[in-house]
Amino acid sequence: MESNLYLALVHYPVINKEGRVIASSITNLDLHDIARICRTYGIRRYFVVQPLRDQRKLIEELLEYWQNGYGRVYNPDRREALKLLRVVPSLSVAIEEAGKGERPLLIATEARLGMANLSFQEGRELVNSGRSVLLLFGTAWGLAPKLLRECDYILEPIKGRVDEYNHLSVRSAAAIIVDRLLGEPWWQRI
Amino acid sequence: MESNLYLALVHYPVINKEGRVIASSITNLDLHDIARICRTYGIRRYFVVQPLRDQRKLIEELLEYWQNGYGRVYNPDRREALKLLRVVPSLSVAIEEAGKGERPLLIATEARLGMANLSFQEGRELVNSGRSVLLLFGTAWGLAPKLLRECDYILEPIKGRVDEYNHLSVRSAAAIIVDRLLGEPWWQRI
Numbered sequence: 001m002e003s004n005l006y007l008a009l010v011h012y013p014v015i016n017k018e019g020r021v022i023a024s025s026i027t028n029l030d031l032h033d034i035a036r037i038c039r040t041y042g043i044r045r046y047f048v049v050q051p052l053r054d055q056r057k058l059i060e061e062l063l064e065y066w067q068n069g070y071g072r073v074y075n076p077d078r079r080e081a082l083k084l085l086r087v088v089p090s091l092s093v094a095i096e097e098a099g100k101g102e103r104p105l106l107i108a109t110e111a112r113l114g115m116a117n118l119s120f121q122e123g124r125e126l127v128n129s130g131r132s133v134l135l136l137f138g139t140a141w142g143l144a145p146k147l148l149r150e151c152d153y154i155l156e157p158i159k160g161r162v163d164e165y166n167h168l169s170v171r172s173a174a175a176i177i178v179d180r181l182l183g184e185p186w187w188q189r190i
Numbered sequence: 191m192e193s194n195l196y197l198a199l200v201h202y203p204v205i206n207k208e209g210r211v212i213a214s215s216i217t218n219l220d221l222h223d224i225a226r227i228c229r230t231y232g233i234r235r236y237f238v239v240q241p242l243r244d245q246r247k248l249i250e251e252l253l254e255y256w257q258n259g260y261g262r263v264y265n266p267d268r269r270e271a272l273k274l275l276r277v278v279p280s281l282s283v284a285i286e287e288a289g290k291g292e293r294p295l296l297i298a299t300e301a302r303l304g305m306a307n308l309s310f311q312e313g314r315e316l317v318n319s320g321r322s323v324l325l326l327f328g329t330a331w332g333l334a335p336k337l338l339r340e341c342d343y344i345l346e347p348i349k350g351r352v353d354e355y356n357h358l359s360v361r362s363a364a365a366i367i368v369d370r371l372l373g374e375p376w377w378q379r380i
Contacts, residue, residue, distance in 0.1 A: 175362040
């Protein structure tokens with residue numbers, strides 16, 4: 001069953017280590033790993049938001065290789081996953097496509113404590129309600145505060161088991177969060 | 191709370207696309223991403239099993255950079271995570287260290303259907319029972335059949351939501367599986 005969930009990996013506006021708003025560079029494995037997560041969990045589209053033209057061109061070349069070049073033959077599973085990826089210059093383009101006429105719900109993810117207004121259970125209900133939802137992940141040190149304020153919800157962070165340490169890569173966070181929102185309810189099985 | 195769970199990322203013996211047993215090469219982000227998962231979830235040690243000496247040397251250099259070089263200053267969170275990483279030439283070294291005298295339980299992960307004898311719920315109970323458990327992940331096309339037969343358990347695969355497609359990267363699979371085994375029971379909260 002496909003969901004009405006869309007995912008966006010945001011390279012702008014995000015913050016750097018010092019908290020300044022920047023446009024970050026792409027990481028090759030962000031493209032592959034998150035596309036494969038999206039395909040596995042039935043996410044409708046994977047938007048990579050990248051305002052820098054040269055960076056977008058790089059991604060297009062990579063997609064070309066996996067979709068029409070040797071990569072297609074070498075590993076068709078990669079191709080299948082990367083079909084979901086769309087490179088867009090700004091988040092507004094992703095919002096427009098995800099909403100199909102109306103604005104989708106925007107759910108931001110954020111590793112810091114104290115900003116969340118949506119639990120994983122509530123998120124799971126929203127995502128399974130049929131409404132169009134766009135789930136945002138920030139690269140670098142996370143989504144810019146201004147963007148967080150524009151979102152309808154901020155999802156609670158993944159808690160560490162030992163202490164406050166929860167420094168996961170965006171790839172790992174996306175895997176865990178998508179599994180919690182869309183994965184089978186494995187804890188209910190006998 | 192730390193667990194008695196140890197994790198091993200296996201580069202030998204694994205299989206290639208054609209099903210032949212090979213030693214695979216390291217992927218830089220496997221080291222970082224999985225170390226950060228281990229630190230976040232309180233896993234005791236992250237073994238990287240790599241029989242090729244040159245490859246082990248490469249990893250040692252990378253660890254040196256993050257632990258004593260500029261990386262230490264630039265990003266102490268990385269250092270904190272990579273402290274858990276041990277490069278070992280064979281799985282038997284990892285088994286010995288994880289067991290502290292007795293053999294730890296070996297749980298293999300495997301994406302293909304039909305081989306599992308351990309559900310996620312059962313795995314969660316085992317991991318929280320206090321027994322030493324070594325959780326194995328295969329690189330390339332997965333753990334070699336011979337190694338699978340030597341394990342006490344094979345954990346059930348992560349199911350795709352749409353169809354049979356479940357081609358996650360080993361990084362994503364590790365994130366999701368560790369979260370299911372050790373993560374907080376977010377589904378029980380009110």
